[in-house]
Amino acid sequence: MSPMLFVDGLLASGAIALALLSLNAREVFTSIVLFVCLGLLATLIWARLGAWDVAIAEAAIGAGLTGALLLAARHRLREPTSRDDTPAARRPHVS
Amino acid sequence: MNNSLFGTPLLPLAVVIPLIAAIVSLLLTSPRARSITGIGFATLLLFALAPWLWHTPGADLPTSVRYALGGWGAPLGIDLHLDGFATVLLLSTAALVLVLSIYSAFYFAGQSQAARFWPLWWMLVAGLNGVFLAADAFNVYVLLEIIGLASVALVALAGTREACTAALRYALVGLLGSLCYLLGVALLYRHYGTLDFAQLADLAQADPLTWAALALVTAGLLLKTALLPLHFWLPSAHANAPAPVSAVLSALVVKASFYLIARYWLDILSPAVTDLGSMLLGLLGAVAVIWGCVAAFRAHRLKLLVAYSTVAQLGYLFLLFPLAASGTDTHMALEAVVYFIVAHALAKAAMFLAAGNILRACGHDDIARLRGVAGQQPASLFIFAIAGVSLIGLPPSGGFIAKWLLLNTAISSGQWWWAVVVLCGGLLAALYIFKVLNLAFVRVDLPSGQIPQPVSAPTHAGMTLCAFALAIGAVALGFSAEWLVTLLDAGSSVTTFSQGAGT
Amino acid sequence: MTPDIIYSGAGMVVFAMGLYGVIASAHILRKLVAINIMGIGVFMLLIATAHHDTLIDPVPHAMVLTGIVVAVAGTALCLWLAVVIRGLEHDAASHPSQ
């Protein structure tokens, strides 16, 4: 079944490409974003290989929670005052 | 599934009791109740394992015992497995945990970390016992994560920047090691279609994929055992942790991953082991012995010195592989190494507790500033000296017997060069131990009225007593060689998986 | 070329790249991303192993599920330690007397 083989090739090479790009990204933020994308692609690969339970878990944890965790940590590692919990230290939101 | 064998129904208790203890101490709110239940559970654990303690070895204890969790049996379910090797380690863990729990109850008294210490402590114990009983490759991965993450959290309890940085590095190394191990397990599963140790031992052959899996498993475990080129994380982590945590890390945690390496090399994947690989491990061990001693000698802090000494002592353990590879002396080499593990566990725990007491009393553990400290801390220095006797391997101590057995094996297997390493290691250990003692026992003539160092926290007598008990244990081990060896013989040898396979 | 070969190979390549990333990169978040990428590589190998022509082996799937949860736990602990160290560094900078 050659069309499916094409899909397989795309998924696998896409995963390799995303891993490579994520590891070589110029900024940490891009690295995180590309990792989240890799998680999404991994979800597709698990689904393709019949690992449906794993696909659901990966969609929830790999693509959702890990990304949020990494972004939250990046925020706290960057902010100038890391411990003083004063409201002034909080940043306004995108509006 | 011969679960009815003597003592076996209680086998899961070795893991379940610590887990329950963890939950209970998490839910308790009173610090006092927490430490009392901690000591209580430690006693309970020791008594649950007591059937093996008081058993006349060799009489009717089977060479190896299996317990099918969930009742499914090996390939489908997960088994527990107990033999002489595991028994010795389980018992020494239980004994050490009891003493260290008592010590910790004093150490953390009135401190806010206690709320997190006790649950993490019990999780760590559960992981250790689980590894010693494990008979499933993937189960070991989960247990390694339990041990790794609990250790990291315990190191971070010290709360200083150095401790947290060391903990973070430890965590990264731990995750890296686990993933290498997991890849190895994945390859094994792919190749042999099973995760059970006994089945793997049956099926294993010498082919490229098995070599790759063995290399990955070994690399992952070596990272966690901190054999020389991969030891970079150990000194800072062990030196910056709270004293009882340092003690358990050096005494037991690194031994757990060594235990697994020994299992994989001598038993589970033994057909794939080559002489070259064994030689390489032995060589790395030998370099670790020498280099660790030199680094310990040059360390500026007392706890760092003790931590580097762990790097050196771990080196001896890896002499097991070339010595066992000679074939005829596998059992003898294993005896020596198991003896060494127990002796080192006791001596090193005692030493870390003594160092912790000194650190607590003086407010620092800068070796240069410990001049004449024996005047103020005679008990701790005395304990340090006794433990040092065992580490150096002077008679009459557990360390002496362990080294004697190692030398014997080395000579009888015709690999005399390892004997030279053992002797050199002992000599170098004497150097750094005596350096400390020499400095500490110097009489300092202080100007009158000047108190040398402010006492930052009083050391409870119980803490000294615990350290003393461990040090005495390390020496007493030298007089009870018979008992330990027969206990080990109850499981006949390490190769119980390949013998007892075929279930 | 079967899916098994494609994805097993890709999994190992991804693992190797992640390994390089862990060793070579300095930033803690990059290291953690690299460790998670290694994890994805292992999981890919396991799930490709589970994929047989006639039936699908659930055991590696269970292993991967366990692995995913363990990975997120480990990542969270590392991130937490990093944040704590950052806070302690900041304290040391603002109260140099301590």
Next chain:
Amino acid sequence: MITYLTVVTGLLLSMLLAGLWRVMRGPTESDRMLATQLFGTAGVALLMLLAVLQQQAALLNAALVLALLAPLTLVAFVRFSGESR
């Protein structure tokens, strides 16, 4: 029909991977973040196609979870990167 769906899957996948270009190029963090949302949306579609291809209706669960949780990273981004704009 199966072939047709497979071809559609392949096409969708290549378009999804083309979205990488935006993640790489940026220039702002928001651009990159939005590109991941494209990944998420296309991922949902692909999961549903795979559900039909493999005749595994339960795979729709995965699509559902992905659709629900893909915005989570975006929300976290909005919350945590006030300074980008």
Next chain:
Amino acid sequence: MFREMSPSFTDTHASTLPRVARVLVASVITAGGAALLLATLRTDKAPPELAVLVSEQLATSGVENPVTAVLLNFRSYDTLLEIAVLLIVAIAMQPHASSQPRIVAPSTNNESATNLVLTSLLRWLIPLSVLVGGYLLWTGAYAPGGAFQAGAVLAAAGVALALTERYQFGWQSAGAQWLISAGLAIFIATGIVSGMVTGTFLQYPVTYAATLILVVEIAATVSIAAILLQLFTRLARADVTSPHTSGASS
């Protein structure tokens, strides 16, 4: 070169490794990886005997989804320990502020911005996530889904709630302690009780297997969700802590 394992927090793209070391590491990994690849692809996979065994025993496991059967019956010991792993991290990240009576409380931070788009999105997202979480838990017995997935989705709902900044979570409260330890506690209790009946730890009586697995799954879901949510809120500082007590220091 291994000293460089000490991580940094400043984003310097260039790694701190010297170029020679990087090339060395890269070539070692490439060589090792190539050997591994070759060894793997040249060796045949083992026949799926274990998969056959699982499908044979599926009827006695109490559930129809083979992955759930493996996770919660055949290899339940692994799952038990895995929940312990999560609990360890939760304990490690616990705050130690003393006065936290409730798990969830309205935020005291009155500057919490009200972003209209965000709140209205989350108003839809959160109830739906809770619904899907419950659905995944229930469906896990016979279709893909189960405790982990449900727990993760529920945790995600909580994360969304935390992101609104309208609520704070008190993880030191007694309720939270029970919540995060319930999964492990009930798992062990089930294992012991059924072990008393059947004689083997974690062996469920066949007739009650389905019920027992469901009980364990519900408890595990709750704990997994609570723990994952705790991990996030501690990192994002959306929980109740008095200032200057964050961190592992005392």
